Amino acid sequence: MMSPLEIRPALAADIPYLVRLDHTVESTHVWRLEWSHGETLGARFRPAPLPRPVILPYPYAPEAFLEDWRRLPALWVALQDGRPVGYATLRWSPAPDVAWLSDLVVDSPYRRQGIGRALLLHVLHWAAQQGYRRLVWAASFRNHPAVSLAFRVHLHFVGFQQAFFPNGDTALFLGRDV
Numbered sequence: 001m002m003s004p005l006e007i008r009p010a011l012a013a014d015i016p017y018l019v020r021l022d023h024t025v026e027s028t029h030v031w032r033l034e035w036s037h038g039e040t041l042g043a044r045f046r047p048a049p050l051p052r053p054v055i056l057p058y059p060y061a062p063e064a065f066l067e068d069w070r071r072l073p074a075l076w077v078a079l080q081d082g083r084p085v086g087y088a089t090l091r092w093s094p095a096p097d098v099a100w101l102s103d104l105v106v107d108s109p110y111r112r113q114g115i116g117r118a119l120l121l122h123v124l125h126w127a128a129q130q131g132y133r134r135l136v137w138a139a140s141f142r143n144h145p146a147v148s149l150a151f152r153v154h155l156h157f158v159g160f161q162q163a164f165f166p167n168g169d170t171a172l173f174l175g176r177d178v
Contacts, residue, residue, distance in 0.1 A: 003081050005115060007122045010075040010087065015065050017084040018077065022108040023058035029144040031172060033160070045157060045172060047144060056142055059165035060103070076122060078106070078115050085110040088119040093136070099127035099178070101137040104146065111145075120153050128178040136175040140165060150174040 010018070031045040069075055069089075078086040086106035093100035101123055106115045120137075127135050137155060139146040155174040164171035 005118055006079040007076050007119060008079070010069065010077045014077045014084050014087075015069050018087050018105075019062045019065055021062070021084070021086070021105055023062050023105055024108070025056050025058075025143055025145055026053050027056055027142055027144045028053050031141040031144070031147055033141075043160070045141065045160070047147075054142070056140065057167065058105075059140055059167045059169055061166075062105075074123075074126065076119065076126075078119055080110060080115070086115045086119055088123050090123070095134075097131075097133040099123070099130070099132040099135045101135060104137070104149075116146075116149050117153060120149065124153070124176075124178055132178055134175055135178050136173055138164060138171040138173055140169040141172050142169060147172060147174065 027050070029047040029049050032048040034044055034046055036042045036044070072089050073092055074090040076088050077084050078088075084107075087103065088101065088105075089103040091100045091102040101120075104116055104119055106119070124135055135155070136158065137150055139150060141147075141160070151174075155176045157172060158175040159173040160170055161173070162170045
C-alpha cells in the first residue's frame with residue numbers, strides 16, 4: 001500500500017530529481033480549432049482523435065530548472081513514499097492578480113492516480129490564499145490529458161496563442177476564478 005501523497009514547496013535537493021522525471025506525454029487526441037461565423041465571431045476547440053497515439057516532447061527544457069527554479073514565484077513537489085513523482089510551477093504573470101501555472105508534470109509510472117489533480121487543486125487553493133483572483137494555465141493543444149484534467153477541475157477555455165511554446169505548439173489558455 002502506498003503512503004499518502006505529500007505536496008510541499010520544492011527544496012534544492014528535489015531539483016535534480018524533478019529534471020529526471022519523464023516529461024513526455026502520450027496523447028490520443030488533438031484540440032482542433034473551429035471558428036463560428038454569423039452574428040457573433042468566436043473560436044472553440046474540440047477534441048479530434050488522432051489515427052494513433054503520439055508521444056509529445058515537453059515544450060520546455062526541464063534542465064532549465066537547475067538554474068531557474070529559485071526565480072519562480074512558486075514550485076511545489078509531489079512526493080509518494082518520500083520520492084518526488086511530480087511538480088507544479090507558477091511563473092510571473094503580467095497581471096498581478098493572476099496566478100500563471102506554467103508546468104504540471106507527473107512522472108509516467110505515477111500518472112492516472114490523481115497526482116496531477118492533487119497538484120492542480122493545491123495550486124488553486126494556494127492562489128486563493130495568496131489573494132490571487134484568477135488562475136490561468138497554458139497547455140499545448142496537442143496535450144489532451146492536460147486539457148482534459150483542466151476541464152475536470154472546472155477550468156475553462158479563455159483563449160489561445162499560436163506558436164506560444166518554444167517548440168512552436170499552440171497554447172490553449174485555461175482558467176478559472178479562485
